[in-house]
Amino acid sequence: MTDLIRSTAAQTANAIASGEVSAVEVAQAHLDRIGAVDEKVHAFLHVDTEGALEAARAVDAKRAAGEELGPLAGVPLALKDVFTTKGIPTTAGSKMLEGWRPPYDATLTRRLKEAGVVILGKTNMDEFAMGSSTENSAYGPTGNPWDLSRIPGGSGGGSAAALAAYEAPLAIGTDTGGSIRQPGAVTGTVGVKPTYGSVSRYGLIAFSSSLDQGGPCARTVLDAALLHEAIAGWDPMDSTSINAPVPAVVAAARQADVKGMRVGVVTEFGGEGYQAGVMQRFHESVELLRSLGAEIVEISCPSFTYALPAYYLIAPSECSSNLARFDAMRYGLRVGDNGERSAEEVTALTREAGFGPEVKRRIMLGTYALSSGYYDAYYGSAQKVRTLITRDFDRAFADVDVLISPTTPTTAFPIGERADDPMAMYLADLCTIPSNLAGNAAMSVPCGLAPEDNLPVGLQIIAPALADDRLYRVGAAVEAALNDKWGHPLLEEAPAL
Amino acid sequence: MSVIDLVPYEEALASYDPVMGLEVHVELGTKTKMFCGCSTALGAEPNTQVCPTCLGLPGSLPVVNATGVESAIRIGLALNCEIAEWCRFARKNYFYPDMPKNFQTSQYDEPIAFNGYLDVELEDGEVFRVEIERAHMEEDTGKSTHVGGATGRIHGAEYSLLDYNRAGIPLIEIVTKPIVGAGDRAPEVARAYVAELRELIRALGVSEARMEMGQMRCDVNLSLMPKGATKFGTRSETKNVNSLRSVERAARFEIQRHAAVLDDGGTIVQETRHFHEDNGSTTSGRIKEEAEDYRYFPEPDLVPVAPSREWVEQLRGELPELPRVRRQRLQEEWGISATEMQSALNAGAIDLILATIDAGAPADQARKWWLGELARRSNEDGVELAALPISPAQVAKVSALVAEGKLNDKLARQVIEGVLAGEGEPDEVVAKRGLAVVSDDSALGDAIDAALAAQPDVADKIRSGKFAAAGALVGAVMKATRGQADAARVKELIFEKLGVTPE
Numbered sequence A: 001m002t003d004l005i006r007s008t009a010a011q012t013a014n015a016i017a018s019g020e021v022s023a024v025e026v027a028q029a030h031l032d033r034i035g036a037v038d039e040k041v042h043a044f045l046h047v048d049t050e051g052a053l054e055a056a057r058a059v060d061a062k063r064a065a066g067e068e069l070g071p072l073a074g075v076p077l078a079l080k081d082v083f084t085t086k087g088i089p090t091t092a093g094s095k096m097l098e099g100w101r102p103p104y105d106a107t108l109t110r111r112l113k114e115a116g117v118v119i120l121g122k123t124n125m126d127e128f129a130m131g132s133s134t135e136n137s138a139y140g141p142t143g144n145p146w147d148l149s150r151i152p153g154g155s156g157g158g159s160a161a162a163l164a165a166y167e168a169p170l171a172i173g174t175d176t177g178g179s180i181r182q183p184g185a186v187t188g189t190v191g192v193k194p195t196y197g198s199v200s201r202y203g204l205i206a207f208s209s210s211l212d213q214g215g216p217c218a219r220t221v222l223d224a225a226l227l228h229e230a231i232a233g234w235d236p237m238d239s240t241s242i243n244a245p246v247p248a249v250v251a252a253a254r255q256a257d258v259k260g261m262r263v264g265v266v267t268e269f270g271g272e273g274y275q276a277g278v279m280q281r282f283h284e285s286v287e288l289l290r291s292l293g294a295e296i297v298e299i300s301c302p303s304f305t306y307a308l309p310a311y312y313l314i315a316p317s318e319c320s321s322n323l324a325r326f327d328a329m330r331y332g333l334r335v336g337d338n339g340e341r342s343a344e345e346v347t348a349l350t351r352e353a354g355f356g357p358e359v360k361r362r363i364m365l366g367t368y369a370l371s372s373g374y375y376d377a378y379y380g381s382a383q384k385v386r387t388l389i390t391r392d393f394d395r396a397f398a399d400v401d402v403l404i405s406p407t408t409p410t411t412a413f414p415i416g417e418r419a420d421d422p423m424a425m426y427l428a429d430l431c432t433i434p435s436n437l438a439g440n441a442a443m444s445v446p447c448g449l450a451p452e453d454n455l456p457v458g459l460q461i462i463a464p465a466l467a468d469d470r471l472y473r474v475g476a477a478v479e480a481a482l483n484d485k486w487g488h489p490l491l492e493e494a495p496a497l
Numbered sequence B: 001m002s003v004i005d006l007v008p009y010e011e012a013l014a015s016y017d018p019v020m021g022l023e024v025h026v027e028l029g030t031k032t033k034m035f036c037g038c039s040t041a042l043g044a045e046p047n048t049q050v051c052p053t054c055l056g057l058p059g060s061l062p063v064v065n066a067t068g069v070e071s072a073i074r075i076g077l078a079l080n081c082e083i084a085e086w087c088r089f090a091r092k093n094y095f096y097p098d099m100p101k102n103f104q105t106s107q108y109d110e111p112i113a114f115n116g117y118l119d120v121e122l123e124d125g126e127v128f129r130v131e132i133e134r135a136h137m138e139e140d141t142g143k144s145t146h147v148g149g150a151t152g153r154i155h156g157a158e159y160s161l162l163d164y165n166r167a168g169i170p171l172i173e174i175v176t177k178p179i180v181g182a183g184d185r186a187p188e189v190a191r192a193y194v195a196e197l198r199e200l201i202r203a204l205g206v207s208e209a210r211m212e213m214g215q216m217r218c219d220v221n222l223s224l225m226p227k228g229a230t231k232f233g234t235r236s237e238t239k240n241v242n243s244l245r246s247v248e249r250a251a252r253f254e255i256q257r258h259a260a261v262l263d264d265g266g267t268i269v270q271e272t273r274h275f276h277e278d279n280g281s282t283t284s285g286r287i288k289e290e291a292e293d294y295r296y297f298p299e300p301d302l303v304p305v306a307p308s309r310e311w312v313e314q315l316r317g318e319l320p321e322l323p324r325v326r327r328q329r330l331q332e333e334w335g336i337s338a339t340e341m342q343s344a345l346n347a348g349a350i351d352l353i354l355a356t357i358d359a360g361a362p363a364d365q366a367r368k369w370w371l372g373e374l375a376r377r378s379n380e381d382g383v384e385l386a387a388l389p390i391s392p393a394q395v396a397k398v399s400a401l402v403a404e405g406k407l408n409d410k411l412a413r414q415v416i417e418g419v420l421a422g423e424g425e426p427d428e429v430v431a432k433r434g435l436a437v438v439s440d441d442s443a444l445g446d447a448i449d450a451a452l453a454a455q456p457d458v459a460d461k462i463r464s465g466k467f468a469a470a471g472a473l474v475g476a477v478m479k480a481t482r483g484q485a486d487a488a489r490v491k492e493l494i495f496e497k498l499g500v501t502p503e
């Protein structure tokens, strides 16, 4: 192995399994990289040097003992700080949880550990996953490795930036309205929102329970597939988890063939508000798929127009209830407890100090939407829209195997540009939200740089629930064809840090 | 607090019709909590039966306890309810420190069971049908102990202690439809309903339903409307009334209080009220200035509950004999009146009597002890009959000693007293207290001779055939032996000595 930090996860795992390199060497190389660049990027909120090296040593010991290693054993990973890690700080990007060390591992964390994956640390995110730029983190923004003055997307900007900055070959994100796919798109990396219920939410600090879904982030489609198989599967601790076999996503990524597939282009995504260069790369991707043997059809999904407003009623409603537990009683921040004040006063002072403005805005929106007298008009109507969107998808998937669209309307915008304009910020998730509302599977895969700003553009692929393998077939085919065309992966065009 | 002059009960009922609503919470006796695997055992050290889920830690998720759902369905079926084909849990949002998530996972407009009824029998055998609105599943909260205040309530307390062992224990809330038409018997209906429900819950084996342990808690909602009116008045909600007697007293008190307020031209405030065991009164708790908005919405962390019709029918088929049916059967078997059966029910004695019969005692003896001596003791001591320190087997043993002639009734009572006092098994009490019946004929002979000598006129009467006169002699012998003689044997010996043979 020549370059430990630029290798893919698949290559690294093979090198460790064959003894070409030790897991400790791989972990150390990534820790060194983090030490060298993370001050600029700020992808990590917490680096667990000791834990990472210990996990790596355990993999090396296992190999030395002749035990069989899993397909990702010894591969480093950056974990979004929204999954609990036993004894390791977990903040969800909020002051509210500063210093909290959970007494338990999320199911996903446990599965990663069991797979021998080396968790390097916890990555930055918008507070409680609410945002599209990571600017809402209570611990400061993350820079986009393509241009540190721009946002890396959000809420999982830390995870995407860690990949693009070669701080880790694998990362975990969570996608409630696009928080895996949009950061993937604007950083030139791969992000997958698996079918709702296929990756356990046990230990995922909830933003919006009916929408949240953990998923893999990587620099290649195959790496994402390997990670997908490591984390997906039924979990008795999560009532909404699906008790069905995980689709063969690794095999699909290796197949990388779209011949004979019917691909639908969603006509609602495009036009006003979409950057010209984004649409140009998207149209080229459509032609590319056609040239690879896919049959292209245009599909109209009229309800998608209402997806954004429905989302901004459902997600805040659920969050207003999910975040009620942060009351300063049992864990996390406690402000103003001077022995005189009542529990209510301490709770109020703590919430005032501990929640950022976007979180407060959504708690208030949700509280309002659920209030008696408003419930039917807001939450109730939003649920109806959700049903309509699901029906649009059902109709579309009766006709095509996958749908495609740009992942986001624009490339990465400058940090601060939309900070005071929540509506402009919310538009970043325009194309990604429908899949969360319907609970199906979607991926963002790099499809080039926008000519006007030389920043990455993502192609979104959407598949029916439990047909996640189709994402990987199409994504891997696009990736292979584009790498062929460019002669190298897109990320190699990113400026050196 | 203003003192209210209550309107006399009969007077209140002459002017008003009461409308009641009863909400009963039953803690299910499942081994684990409703949404996690923690133990529900009572008496553990505070905060030792907790996990991320029942502590509401960030990231934790609930999973439905299948036994809890099964228990809810069985309760619903026993209450003649329809069982939902598909229903969801809902979040009831409000802040309170003993509620870890600051929402309670409950059910709202989709209860698991709805539209049922429970027939309850009043003291005189009249049957009153109480309509059931719904029975739904939810979780209990933790327990707050407010320390340092005068009232034990949060206001004025110096600090509060929180124990989350109870948080997440499965509860079934059973809500009646408005109970109208009970008139002056409303308090009695309330009591009989809760008593019948308790029997039912126990018969189903889903909970011990011990009210003194908080396993069954009752809220009494009550309003009055002028006689003949059909529009309900404003109601008060008396919370956590925790004994059968208190349920009756709380309803009675509220009828009198409402009548006093209304007679005075006042209006009833919709509020929660606290019941006071010591004097049977209620006092104002929290005024509901505006209707509380719990912002209910379907719980997104749980998939809907969809009990298959096959399963429901199977559960229906497996229901045990329900208490009222069983009581009717036993009443016939025992040959007793409805009133007697009702008092056995009210005393919580039926299972104890049955267990005593199972242990070998004749039915009338078993009834006699539990409804007589022991019921009196339970009233005096203020404990439930079942909580008395005596077992059905011990009662059966005493009964057997009487049948064998080793004890008479008076001595048997003393043995029961000894067992209750912790002096051991009946045999031990007999030995320790020296209570065996004196049946040694030679020992009795002296006493009989003395009695005959003292009352020669009575002896003559017996000789002349007036056998009933023997009672006076038996009494004298019993007195002389301090009650330890077997009266029947004494009588025999008297006749023997006088050489007569009665019919």
Ligand SMILES: [Zn+2]
Residues within 6 Å of the ligand: B033, B036, B037, B038, B049, B050, B051, B052, B053, B054, B055, B168
């Ligand atoms: Zn628990």
